[in-house]
Every structure is written in C-alpha cells, then in structure tokens.
Amino acid sequence: xxxxxxxxxxxxxxxxxxxxxxxxxxxxxxxxxxxxxxxxxxxxxxxxxxxxxxxxxxxxxxxxxxxxxxxxxxxxxxxxxxxxxxxxxxxxxxxxxxxxxxxxxxxxxxxxxxxxxxxxxxxxxxxxxxxxxxxxxxxxxxxxxxxxxxxxxxxxxxxxxxxxxxxxxxxxxxxxxxxxxxxxxxxxxxxxxxxxxxxxxxxxxxxxxxxxxxxxxxxxxxxxxxxxxxxxxxxxxxxxxxxxxxxxxxxxxxxxxxxxxxxxxxxxxxxxxxxxxxxxxxxxxxxxxxxxxxxxxxxxxxxxxxxxxxxxxxxxxxxxxxxxxxxxxxxxxxxxxxxxxxxxxxxxxxxxxxxxxxxxxxxxxxxxxxxxxxxxxxxxxxxxxxxxxxxxxxxxxxxxxxxxxxxxxxxxxxxxxxxxxxxxxxxxxxxxxxxxxxxxxxxxxxxxxxxxxxxxxxxxxxxxxxxxxxxxxxxxxxxxxxxxxxxxxxxxxxxxxxxxxxxxxxxxxxxxxxxxxxxxxxxxxxxxxxxxxxxxxxxxxxxxxxxxxxxxxxxxxxxxxxxxxxxxxxxxxxxxxxxxxxxxxxxxxxxxxxxxx
Numbered sequence: 318x319x320x321x322x323x324x325x326x327x328x329x330x331x332x333x334x335x336x337x338x339x340x341x342x343x344x345x346x347x348x349x350x351x352x353x354x355x356x357x358x359x360x361x362x363x364x365x366x367x368x369x370x371x372x373x374x375x376x377x378x379x380x381x382x383x384x385x386x387x388x389x390x391x392x393x394x395x396x397x398x399x400x401x402x403x404x405x406x407x408x409x410x411x412x413x414x415x416x417x418x419x420x421x422x423x424x425x426x427x428x429x430x431x432x433x434x435x436x437x438x439x440x441x442x443x444x445x446x447x448x449x450x451x452x453x454x455x456x457x458x459x460x461x462x463x464x465x466x467x468x469x470x471x472x473x474x475x476x477x478x479x480x481x482x483x484x485x486x487x488x489x490x491x492x493x494x495x496x497x498x499x500x501x502x503x504x505x506x507x508x509x510x511x512x513x514x515x516x517x518x519x520x521x522x523x524x525x526x527x528x529x530x531x532x533x534x535x536x537x538x539x540x541x542x543x544x545x546x547x548x549x550x551x552x553x554x555x556x557x558x559x560x561x562x563x564x565x566x567x568x569x570x571x572x573x574x575x576x577x578x579x580x581x582x583x584x585x586x587x588x589x590x591x592x593x594x595x596x597x598x599x600x601x602x603x604x605x606x607x608x609x610x611x612x613x614x615x616x617x618x619x620x621x622x623x624x625x626x627x628x629x630x631x632x633x634x635x636x637x638x639x640x641x642x643x644x645x646x647x648x649x650x651x652x653x654x655x656x657x658x659x660x661x662x663x664x665x666x667x668x669x670x671x672x673x674x675x676x677x678x679x680x681x682x683x684x685x686x687x688x689x690x691x692x693x694x695x696x697x698x699x700x701x702x703x704x705x706x707x708x709x710x711x712x713x714x715x716x717x718x719x720x721x722x723x724x725x726x727x728x729x730x731x732x733x734x735x736x737x738x739x740x741x742x743x744x745x746x747x748x749x750x751x752x753x754x755x756x757x758x759x760x761x762x763x764x765x766x767x768x769x770x771x772x773x774x775x776x777x778x779x780x781x782x783x784x785x786x787x788x789x790x791x792x793x794x795x796x797x798x799x800x801x802x803x804x805x806x807x808x809x810x811x812x813x814x815x816x817x818x819x820x821x822x823x824x825x826x827x828x829x830x831x832x833x834x835x836x837x838x839x840x841x842x843x844x845x846x847x848x849x850x851x852x853x854x855x856x857x858x859x860x861x862x863x864x865x866x867x868x869x870x871x872x873x874x875x876x877x878x879x880x881x882x883x884x885x886x887x888x889x890x891x892x893x894x895x896x897x898x899x900x901x902x903x904x905x906x907x908x909x910x911x912x913x914x
Contacts, residue, residue: 319399322366325465326401329364329376332461338430339423341461342415342444343374348434349513350591352797353527353680355534356470358435360462363469367396369694374402375415377422384415387783388693391827408783416447425452433457433595439609441594457594472571473526474551477533479560484720484793485521486624490564492519492617496539499613500587507540508587508613509578509596514795515589515614520546520566522557523793529680530795531718536574536596540583543567547574575599589615615800618791620815625722625792626839629817629857632674632722633837637859637887638894639668639717640726644861645902647711651732656705658684658697661713669717679716679723679796686711690729690831693784693823707733710743710866712831716796725796725819726858727835731865742824743832743866748774749822750834751876753786753803753854754883757843760850763811764803764818771803771822782823790817790837814852816840834862859887861906869913881909 333341343365347358352370361367365374365383369392372385381402385393393404405412413421419429429448431441445455462469482488496519500508510516513532517523524533536547545567553561553568561568569577578599586604588597589612600607621629643665650656662682669675685695686703690712697703705711711732716725729743749771756767764787769776771786787803790796800810803818812818821835836858843853861884869877884907892900 318366319401322364322400322402325364326376326381328465329461330378332465333376333378333430336430336458337428338456338458339427340375340377340419341430341458342436343376344436344440345370345372346435346437348593348595349511349534350437350593351513351527351530351532352795353530355473355527357472360435360466363462363466365397365402366400367393367402368696369393373415375419377419380422382418384412391692392694416444419453420448420451423451423453427453429453429455430458431455431594432460433598434460434593436594437590438588438592438594438597439590441597457598472534472549473524474549475525475533476554477522477524477548477552477557478554479557480521480523480720480793482521484624484628486622486628489519489521492521493539493544493564495617496613497541500539500541503585503587503608503610505585505587505608506583507538508589508610509592509600510537510539510612510614511589511593511596512591512612512614514791514798515591515612515618516546517794518618518791519614520561520564524552529678529718531676531793532795535571545569547571547577579603611800616810618794619789619798619801619810620813621792621817621839622815626815628719628721628792629839630722632717632719632724633857633859634890634894635672635674635719636669636717636724636726637891639665639672640728640860641891641895641903641906642668642899644728644730644906645899647730647732651705652707654704654706657702658686658689658705659699659702661705661711662697662715665713665715672717672719674720676718676720676793679718679725683712683714683727685713685831686732687830688828691825691827691829693825693831705732708735709733710735710739710830710832712833714833714835718793720793723790723793723796724858725790725835725837726860727821727823727833728860728863729832729834729866730863735866739830739832740866740868741871742780742826744868744871745774745778745780746822746824746832746834747862747867747880748872748876750820750836751879753820753822754836754838754856755854755875755879757851757853758812759848760852761811762852763807763809764801765805765807765809767812768803768805771820772805775822775824780824782825784823786822787819787838790819812840812852814840814842817857818854820854856883856886859890861887861903864906864910867910869910872912874912877910877912884909 347354369389523531585606714727785804789798791798823833825831838854
C-alpha cells in the first residue's frame with residue numbers, strides 16, 4: 318500500500334506543478350463540512366491510506382504530512398508507515414499547526430492550493446490571514462482528484478424519504494418559520510444551510526447518502542419569502558416532490574448551486590461555519606454583506622421536542638434489550654474460543670436488527686480486545702481482528718439508528734480474570750462516569766465547566782485521556798451533534814433542558830488495553846432555588862455496567878448507591894422485553910453490589 322500512496326502523491330505533485338502551486342491541502346471534509354463523508358469525497362483517505370474520520374494531509378513538492386488528533390495517533394502511525402507522509406500529532410507541545418509548518422517550509426511568494434468546495438470559508442480565511450505575513454498566497458484550484466482518481470465513486474442517487482410527524486414532533490413549515498424569524502432578527506435577506514443533518518432536520522426528511530448517518534447530499538437556501546432545495550433530481554420521489562410543493566419549497570439541481578449563487582442579488586446573506594469557500598466566492602459576486610453566523614438550526618435541533626424525547630426513551634429501551642441479549646451471549650460464548658472482534662460485531666447487529674424501527678448502525682462499531690482497546694477509534698478488519706479469550710478486557714463502543722432515536726453506548730467487559738491494574742483503571746473510569754452522571758448545575762453552565770468531574774479521579778493518579786468527555790446525539794440523525802460538548806477545551810454552548818449528551822471517560826494504555834464506559838444522558842430541569850434554575854442529567858442509556866472488574870474498595874457509598882439505583886432502573890425498564898431466562902440473567906447482572914474494605 319505504501320508504494321501506491323507514494324505514486325498517488327507523485328501524481329498530485331505533477332498537478333501542483335501544472336497549476337503553479339507549492340503546496341496542496343487535502344482535508345477530511347466534503348462540501349458540507351461533515352464528520353462522515355460520502356465515498357466520493359474521501360480524497361484524504363485515497364491520497365494517504367489513513368482511514369480515520371479526522372485528519373488533514375498537506376503535500377508540498379518535496380514533503381508531506383498528516384495532522385490528526387489523539388484518537389488516531391496509534392492508527393495513523395501504523396497506516397502511514399513507509400508512505401513518505403509524516404504524522405503530526407495535533408495539540409502536542411512540539412507539533413506546529415498546518416499554517417505554522419507551511420510558513421517554515423515554503424519560501425515567500427509561494428502559493429498554497431485548496432479545493433474551495435471541500436474547504437470551509439472560515440478555514441480559507443484563517444489560512445490566508447496566517448500566511449499573509451510570509452507573503453504566501455492561498456488560491457482556489459480545480460478539484461485535482463477529478464482527474465487523478467480514476468475509479469472515484471459517484472455521488473449517491475439514493476432517494477429521500479419523509480420522516481413522519483409522529484417521530485419528528487414539529488412540522489417542517491413551523492421550523493422554516495422559526496428560521497425566517499431569525500432572518501428578521503439578523504436583518505438579513507436569506508441564509509444558506511449547508512450542514513446535511515441541519516437540512517434533514519429542518520425539512521423532516523431522511524436519506525441514505527452517508528454510512529451510519531440518515532442524511533442526503535443537498536443545500537437549502539431560505540429567504541424571507543422563498544426556499545429552494547438543491548438536490549440531484551433523481552433523488553426525489555413523486556411523494557417527496559409533492560411534500561416539498563406543499564411546503565412551497567422549490568428544487569434545483571445540486572450541481573447548479575454555485576452558478577445560481579453567483580447570480581443572486583441580495584442585500585444581506587448569512588452563511589454558517591459549514592459553508593465552503595466556493596459557496597462564499599460565488600455569493601460574493603453580487604452580495605456585499607455576507608455574514609458568518611452560528612447556525613440557528615444547530616441549537617434548535619439540539620434541544621429535543623417532547624416527541625423526540627419520548628422517542629429517545631423508547632429507542633433506548635429496545636436498544637438496551639438488544640444489548641442485554643448480546644452481553645449474555647458474549648459472556649456465555651467467550652470460552653468456546655470461536656469469537657473474534659468481528660464476529661461479536663455481527664452478532665450484536667443481529668440482535669439490534671430484530672428490534673422494531675431499526676434502521677441501521679449509528680457508527681462503525683469499535684470492538685477492541687485488550688491492546689486494540691487502546692486505539693480509541695479502532696475498527697477491526699479480517700486481517701486485524703483478534704480472537705477473544707476468557708481473560709482480559711473487551712471495549713465495545715456501538716450504537717444504532719431507530720426511527721424514533723439514535724443510540725450510542727460503550728461498555729467494557731471482563732471476559733475472565735483481569736489484572737489489579739485493569740481493575741483499578743476500570744474503577745477510576747467508573748468513578749468519573751458516576752460523578753458526571755450525578756452533576757447538578759445552574760443555568761448558564763457549559764460542558765467545559767463540568768468536564769473535570771469525569772477526570773478528577775484519574776488526574777489524582779497522573780492519568781488523562783485525549784478525547785472529549787461528551788457530545789450531543791441527534792434524533793435519528795448524526796450520532797455526533799453540537800453545538801454543546803463536554804470537553805477540556807472551551808466550548809461556550811450552554812447545556813439546556815432537552816439536550817442529549819454522552820458521558821464517556823476512558824483510560825487507554827498503549828499496547829495493553831483500553832477502558833471506556835459511556836451512557837447517553839438528557840439534560841432536565843432539577844429544581845428552582847434562591848440562586849436560580851438548576852439542571853441535572855437523566856440517563857437515557859439502559860444497559861448493565863459490568864461489575865466484575867470493579868474495585869469496590871475504591872468506591873464511596875454514594876457511588877455504590879448510584880450504581881445500584883441505575884441497575885434497578887435498567888432491570889425495571891428492560892426486563893419486560895426479555896424472556897424468563899434473559900430476565901433472570903439481567904437480574905443477576907444488576908444485583909446490588911456492596912463495598913469491600
């Protein structure tokens with residue numbers, strides 16, 4: 318593979334020389350700044366061989382580098398070996414950022430090329446400002462992969478479908494009126510929505526264009542008096558066309574968006590951070606006032622309506638039943654020696670697929686046994702899949718899409734005897750997860766202010782983890798949703814009632830094992846006091862937490878009470894969906910624990 322990558326980079330360098338540029342940037346994103354991208358835009362994967370979901374490749378005429386975050390340090394190191402691409406570990410003290418590195422390796426008067434359709438306006442503007450003092454220019458080029466990638470997949474033509482109001486909760490027309498009110502408040506004529514999950518949510522439509530994410534490739538232009546959906550015509554069924562007509566939404570070919578925007582005469586237009594540079598340049602032809610704003614859809618979508626909240630509860634119960642059946646099967650079957658990281662993923666998918674309203678997985682399952690568990694976003698392949706033994710730890714991060722909700726859960730299982738170090742680490746993770754689960758906080762709190770609750774016990778032992786502690790979860794949409802997060806770096810978005818958020822601290826010891834325990838939670842109102850309104854977290858995920866690796870001597874009575882109460886809730890909600898044998902197994906798995914001194 319390394320030789321193939323070298324040959325591809327060589328061909329890209331010929332493209333660069335033909336266009337007079339000294340460096341070219343290949344991001345992980347598509348024209349909609351999505352985390353998961355359609356195969357058509359997996360150019361960074363094609364040029365580097367690195368398959369992680371986040372990373373940026375920069376190629377100069379004599380060097381190449383990949384920037385990625387701590388989730389992928391181990392994976393990237395392995396996949397880039399002998400490719401000629403240097404790994405740059407983001408947020409590490411000695412790692413320059415992309416702009417800093419380019420300013421060091423390129424002479425003045427150099428040109429850095431980007432494909433404007435897959436780089437955001439925000440990034441292009443930032444990069445130009447950073448490189449300008451060094452007399453380095455950022456230029457938009459044609460898409461090089463249109464000519465370099467011979468067997469490049471096409472854009473999906475899968476048809477779009479309507480999400481019934483019984484699941485969506487709010488009519489699409491009402492949502493559009495909310496956006497038009499926002500336009501009036503901003504004294505703007507229109508807004509272009511580029512993020513695919515925001516378009517799907519606004520229109521109560523779903524698609525199949527991206528693995529694990531029920532979205533469809535499109536743009537949505539909303540003005541005070543009109544709306545237009547840019548989409549490939551073959552994706553529209555007669556039913557969807559009639560539905561859009563009722564909403565007074567015009568349709569135009571997806572490929573006409575930049576041409577149409579270049580002819581749009583508007584006094585003031587709004588773009589969000591997901592808007593790409595090509596969109597901005599087209600709109601700027603006849604619109605002088607173009608403003609970048611935080612997407613109003615992002616916050617509207619993040620605060621779930623009552624129908625969505627009830628849907629989440631029901632989806633989590635069904636998903637919990639599938640998980641219980643799986644865990645029972647896993648614990649009883651691991652001694653056979655026939656299980657692998659891949660085969661357990663297949664079995665778990667079967668259990669989920671048997672549940673009503675199942676639509677598919679919400680992300681690629683992470684099943685990491687022992688050392689593979691330390692690779693935060695590990696994905697087993699037929700070549701890498703480890704056989705499971707009745708010993709050590711298995712980290713399993715998985716989720717599903719249901720018509721009424723999206724699930725995301727991680728459990729770490731003791732498959733047999735585990736070491737004292739593994740038990741200690743497991744208990745530290747559990748303590749952090751419980752501490753965040755028990756949080757009560759006043760209105761005005763953001764996730765950054767709560768992140769330390771999950772890390773405090775690890776920090777006392779000199780341990781930390783490199784990923785965020787929590788993210789929002791979409792409603793039959795993307796499993797990663799903002800604008801709120803729980804993480805160390807500052808994210809100002811407030812935590813508000815109706816928001817979903819995960820709670821997933823972890824410990825990862827390279828080449829040894831990984832541990833993560835994750836529940837999805839809902840922000841709810843707790844109480845009113847003289848000091849204002851306070852919120853708390855309600856657990857949505859309903860699945861037993863493995864008690865075998867716990868060092869109960871490290872838990873307080875309060876922590877033990879929380880775990881026992883949570884397990885009682887799990888049994889009460891899940892057992893009615895199980896047969897007698899499964900119910901008895903769950904009773905044992907959720908039986909109260911006591912503290913051993």
